[in-house]
Amino acid sequence: MDTTDTSDTSGFLEEALDRVHAAGPEREGWLSNHAPMVVETLAAHGQARSVHQWLDLYRDKLEDFPDRTAPVTDDNWLSALGDPRRIADWTDHYSRALAERPWKDVLAQWWPRLLPGMYGGATHTVIRVGHAVRALEDQENAPRLTELAHALGYWAARHQPVTGLAELPGATTAADALDAVPTIEPGHVGFRDRLAAVHRLPVWAHDVTDPDTAKERLTELVRAATHRYATHGHGEPTMLVHAATAPNAVLRTLDSLPRDQWVPSLRAAWTASAAVTAMYAPAAPVAYVPPARPAPEEVLERALAHGDEHVIKLTDTALDIGDEQALAAVLRSIELSEPLV
Template structure:
């Protein structure tokens, strides 16, 4: 269930949002660009501005520039959140001067090792921006890609030193073998630093088409798993599904030689989030009703929480009843946007 927004509301929303920064309250991610794109894709463009009005207290002013990012100094600016405005300016210039696919192909392998920064929100934002551009190339959508890539560069955060454990044949069974972290830390980066070991899965895949197929499997498994494990942390566990789905959405805009590395990074991100927030035990979950995809979207919109809407968006990509059940589980577990 996807539609093309011909009303112009998505571009209006992007223009409205691009005077705001990528974060608020010091480190929380601005989810609005991702949500409005999701709503527009699923036939809810008419609700975009109403939802933004509810979310507007989380929009903060665009950050202050520090120093221009150049070909000579970008390495030192990578991963510096103080440089968010500089990075966004860099990519705004880049997509104005060159085709956006060329910019993406150049920077994707540079940014991919830092997929985990800002709780994977930057790569998720990139995935939404790419989907919007693949539907229609407009100025606001190009600017949105620049903001998304700039946010990723500013929050770039690699993960190293993680031991590899035996995995299983499927992504679902491999996620079941992920050892939970043991830490008193509550923040994302503190918990991420406590991830010591993750099971291998699909690490021998090198063929691009096989990588795509495995990524589809991973997104499906992680989405299904939310229905039975989302109570471990109803917000953060959403990203075990939405982060790899953002990578999947971007594949067709990338050179094929980048597909297998993208799969491997997506698996590590999904497994790491699983390790950080897994509940002690799963629960059986039966949704309260069998609803159509359109009805699930309407429930997510009525609830309003940004993570609920984004998981619903991914669930609709997966497209089966278990995925829709996961979206309804997120509605039940999460606090509504008021």
């Protein structure tokens, strides 16, 4: 069932984004600012009138926007790629580009450049872009274009490729392929340290060459990763959300991209989902039977009442899928996660 209702969203998301853009994309030197992603989710699902109330609860997690260093230009951008000190410079660069050209042209130019580095910022970079794109597909205006500039700027500054992965035998389905992902050795702490310990991943959908098939497989991956959270989320309730939300951000961006970018997008999304699985999956799954079978609207209400940003983002992905197992994953995340207040 579709919970989206845009009838009451006029102005609320724009006001929220204006508030958010005074803050940087991170806090405490690394942790991502989830506010732009959450307020877009609430607006997209008919809860725009709740965005300011949620932001008021989250505001202590916001830090000032960082200082500028030196302009990023068409000539020096490669040397600035992956430099987190250049967040403001990158945001300015995309703001100028979006003022000069249609946003889909800017996205099409930069998506293949940024795609290999979607692991920076614990995949929040691509997730933020996915939310910005959905907002622009619904309505194009200045605050939403500014959000895309901020999202792309964050991705460029935190760009972090993963290279040197050994390929392991894969599986036919996305669910079986995720089950085949080997976990990393214990003892690694933090996202970057854990990511550096990922050396082997199974192949999946590596033989796909058709854009439409790529979209079908990506849809399958998002569904499998979301379903899997219900039985595996206890491994790390926060971080394992990204095994589903990162590929979903890619999926919801596909229709705004040239079709020749769909296949590489599938491959990058699989690597991201599999890497997060390797980094945080538990030693064994646990059976999970939800206490009830609530409707999608009730699941969204429960997630909003809970308030945790990752619960809300997983809810967003689960509502895209819409089946009972996906909604059960949301209920599991509510059980496992600390509420915002």
